[in-house]
Amino acid sequence: MKFDRLKTIFTLFRITFYISAFTFGGGYIVIPMMRKYFVDDLDLITERELMDMAAIAQSSPGAIAVNIAVLVGYRIAGIFGAVISAIGTVLPPILILSVISIFYKAFRDNHIISAILKGMEAGVAATIVDLIIDMMQGIFKEENLLFTLMAPITFIASFVFNVNVLVLIISCALLAIAQTYLKNTMRGA
Amino acid sequence: MKMILTLFIRFFQIGLFSIGGGYAIIPLIQEQVVNNFGWLTLQEYTDIITISQMTPGPLVVNTASFVGIRIAGFFGAVAATVGSILSGFIISIFLYNFFKKHQNTESISNVLRALRSSSVGLIASAASTILLLAFFGDTTLNIQSANLNLAAVIVFIFALFLLRKYKLNPILIMVLSGIIGLFLY
Numbered sequence: 001m002k003f004d005r006l007k008t009i010f011t012l013f014r015i016t017f018y019i020s021a022f023t024f025g026g027g028y029i030v031i032p033m034m035r036k037y038f039v040d041d042l043d044l045i046t047e048r049e050l051m052d053m054a055a056i057a058q059s060s061p062g063a064i065a066v067n068i069a070v071l072v073g074y075r076i077a078g079i080f081g082a083v084i085s086a087i088g089t090v091l092p093p094i095l096i097l098s099v100i101s102i103f104y105k106a107f108r109d110n111h112i113i114s115a116i117l118k119g120m121e122a123g124v125a126a127t128i129v130d131l132i133i134d135m136m137q138g139i140f141k142e143e144n145l146l147f148t149l150m151a152p153i154t155f156i157a158s159f160v161f162n163v164n165v166l167v168l169i170i171s172c173a174l175l176a177i178a179q180t181y182l183k184n185t186m187r188g189a
Numbered sequence: 190m191k192m193i194l195t196l197f198i199r200f201f202q203i204g205l206f207s208i209g210g211g212y213a214i215i216p217l218i219q220e221q222v223v224n225n226f227g228w229l230t231l232q233e234y235t236d237i238i239t240i241s242q243m244t245p246g247p248l249v250v251n252t253a254s255f256v257g258i259r260i261a262g263f264f265g266a267v268a269a270t271v272g273s274i275l276s277g278f279i280i281s282i283f284l285y286n287f288f289k290k291h292q293n294t295e296s297i298s299n300v301l302r303a304l305r306s307s308s309v310g311l312i313a314s315a316a317s318t319i320l321l322l323a324f325f326g327d328t329t330l331n332i333q334s335a336n337l338n339l340a341a342v343i344v345f346i347f348a349l350f351l352l353r354k355y356k357l358n359p360i361l362i363m364v365l366s367g368i369i370g371l372f373l374y
Contacts, residue, residue, distance in 0.1 A: 022360045023245045025319055028312050032359045055304035056284045062204045062277020063247030070278050071285055086278060090270050093246030097254035098263060108239050117243055119370010120363055121323035122341040126348035127359040128316040135309045147306045154310025159317050166208050168307055176303035180296040
């Protein structure tokens with residue numbers, strides 16, 4: 001194995017481990033973190049690629065945070081990179097839970113930790129809202145009205161009406177296929 | 190050894206059926222871990238949900254680690270965790286290659302565009318839930334009894350300003366807001 005590749009693999013492990021150790025408040029928080037390291041700082045993937053990975057991670061089973069890490073690792077260093085990223089992502093929870101399982105009752109009732117976590121909620125919300133502002137700008141650039149409207153409609157269906165995520169994903173995919181088919185039919189006629 | 194294999198298989202199934210993530214999968218895991226197998230009592234499961242929110246990492250992975258340790262020690266935790274992420278690992282890489290291979294096929298590249306749009310909506314939905322939790326301490330908005338947490342609103346606005354204007358590292362934002370929380374609550 002060449003030195004450069006070994007270095008890339010180590011970077012993958014270090015960053016995914018680090019990000020995972022700060023994944024509080026749901027899996028989506030990893031998207032802005034991945035963007036900071038892999039897009040802005042290291043320039044290893046583009047913002048567009050990361051958004052595609054987020055969409056695929058969201059549509060696959062399992063934890064979104066793990067799936068995104070796997071895809072970033074896969075894109076950068078193939079299947080071995082995917083495995084390394086997966087290990088980097090699950091290692092912090094396994095280690096932390098191993099320790100906490102011994103005294104979890106004390107941990108659960110610890111007021112200092114609850115206070116820190118309560119404070120983090122506002123930070124998590126701000127970080128994800130920051131990401132959404134950038135993502136929405138990308139969505140508004142879509143020249144296709146259906147895809148632009150899909151974002152707010154999915155939001156309302158999910159947040160206000162609690163529609164199942166799987167139902168939403170499949171509906172959006174089917175609508176995209178139907179639209180492509182209709183356009184091609186009309187073009188052909 | 191048999192227990193470790195059982196853990197692996199059961200958490201593979203749990204992982205496979207937990208599409209969408211978040212709070213939606215809580216009853217799904219409960220069904221398997223509490224009702225079907227009796228690996229945890231309901232109280233222990235409620236505790237693990239609380240702990241999962243207090244420790245980093247996805248709920249599925251945290252539950253897998255916790256149940257695995259209690260049942261079969263450290264290797265139980267590893268087996269359950271690997272099981273819980275395996276289906277996502279395989280399917281997300283498969284989908285990634287599929288979309289890459291067919292990126293010039295109009296209908297398939299349009300499906301990816303649609304998924305990207307809908308994922309923005311879903312992320313916004315998750316963000317709104319966190320916002321409600323941070324501002325009102327509750328995930329359902331009830332205007333009459335709502336008690337606006339002004340400190341959280343100020344931290345939110347300040348953090349968003351730092352992110353937009355100076356592109357501050359999100360991890361730094363988390364650490365800073367955590368420290369502020371320590372003094373506030």
